[in-house]
Amino acid sequence: MQKPAYRRGQFGGAVGGAIIKDKLFYFADYYGQRSLKGIVNQNNVPTAAERIGDFSGYTNTSGQLIPVYDPLSTVATTTNGTTKYTRNQFMGCNGNQPNVICPSRLDQVGLNVASIYPLPTGSGSFNNYVSTANQLIDDNGGNARVDYHLSDKDSMFGRFSYERFVQTSPNPLTGGQGTCCLPTPATAAKQFDLGPYVAGIQLTTLIAQGLALNENTRFSPSLFNEFRAGYARTNPFTTQSDFGHNSSTSLGIQGLNVSQYTTGLPNFTIGSGCGNEFTCLQGGTAFLPAHPVQTDIQVEDTFSLSKQNHSLKFGFRYVRVLASPFTNTTTRGGLTFNDNFTNSGTAASGGSGLASILLGFPNAGSRNFLITPYYITNMQYSGFRSGRLEGVAPPDAQPGYPLRRVYSGCGEDNKLANFNENTLVYDFAGQNGVSRTAAFRRGTGT
16 A cells, blocks of 8 residues: 655745835735645445345454344244344355345345445455545635825725635545545446545535725814725535435435435445444535535724813714525435344344345435525614713713713514524514514613
8 A cells, every 4th residue: 555645835925015105005915725635544345245145254353254134034032021033144045055145135226325335455344445535725815905095184995805725625534434435436437426436525615705995084183083894705615525416316216316405425324333334325424515605794984083181982883794504414315224124133143234225124314404595684783972071971970971872783684583582482583473683672782
C-alpha cells in the first residue's frame, strides 16, 4: 500500500494606495488555500461468495464459522410458561451445504444491493478492504475597500468581501469509521445509476459575501451623524457523492428517488451498527443534501448633539433576515438489516445482516425529508434616544440623570412558530387567529 498523499499550500497578498491624493484610497487583499490529504480506511466488505448467499466461509476474526439461520424455520417451544424460539441453520438446496442459502430464496433487490460492494483486497470476512480517500480543499477569498475623504467634515468608505470554499470530505471526518470509503466498482457502475462512491464522500461548496457602507458627517463642532449599511449572505451547499443519481430506483427500490433532493442511495445499516458487520452503504451522511441559505440586510443611523453640559443622541436600526433552513434527517431513507431474522432465535447466536438483505427482510426503516425548500423572512426595527440635559428633569428622572428609551419590534411573514406559555402549545403565524408576527411583542424599554 502506498503512503497516502499530503500536500498543503496557503498563499495570498495585499495591495493598497491612493487613487486621488489625500482624497480617495483603495485596499485589496486575496487569500487562498489548496490542500490534499489522503485518509486511509479499513473496511469490512462481503466476499464474492457471501454476496450471492454462500456463507460457508463466513468466519469471525478467530477463524470460527458464524452460522446463519433460516427465519422460515422458526419454532416456538414453551416450557413452564417460558417461550423460546429456535431456528435451523441454512444447509443449501440439497441439505448438506452448511451456511449456504439456496438461490431460489434470494431476493433480486438484495442481490443488487450486495453486488455494489467492491471486492475484498484482503482475506477473511472482516477488515478485508483498505482504501485511501482524499480530503480536498480549494479555498479562495478576498476583500476590497475604498475610502473617500470628501472634506474635513465628511468621509465615507465601502468594503466588499467574498469567499468560495470547496471541500471534498471523506465521511470519517463527520460520520465515523464504518461509513467510508468504498469506491463504486466498475461493474456496478455499468449496471446501476451510482455515484463515484457507494460509501462515504460528501462535497461542500460554501459561498459567503458581505458589503459594508459607512459615512461620517460633522455638520458643526457639536453636531455629528453616522450612517451605516450592511449586507451579508452565506450560501453553503453540501451533497452526498451520489447526488443527482437515481441510485435507489436503479437497484429496484421504489419510492425513494422522488425529487432532485432525494437522489442517491438510501443509508443501509448492515448489522447492529455501521462497521460492526459490514461497512454501511451510503452516498453520504443521512441528512444530506443540506442547503441552509441566509441573507442579512442592515441599515442604521445615529445622530449626536453635544453642547456645553448637554448631550443628546438618537437613531434607528432596521434588520431584515431571509433564511432558508433546508436541512433534513433521513432524506433518502434509512434501512437497517441486522441479524435478528437470521440468528439462532432466543439465544441470538450467529446470524448476518447481509443474509437479511439477500432474503429481503429489513428490520427497520425511516424516511424524513423536506419536500419544498422555503424562506423565513424576519424583520427587526428599533429606535433609541438617550442623553443628559443638565437642569432638565424628565418625568421619571432627576435633573442631570441620563435618559435612554428604546423602541423595537419584529415581524414575520407567516413562517414563524412561537411557544405559548399560557396554552403550552405552539402558535403558528397566520393560523387559527394568530397574528402574522406569531404574537411577538412590540414594545419599549428603558
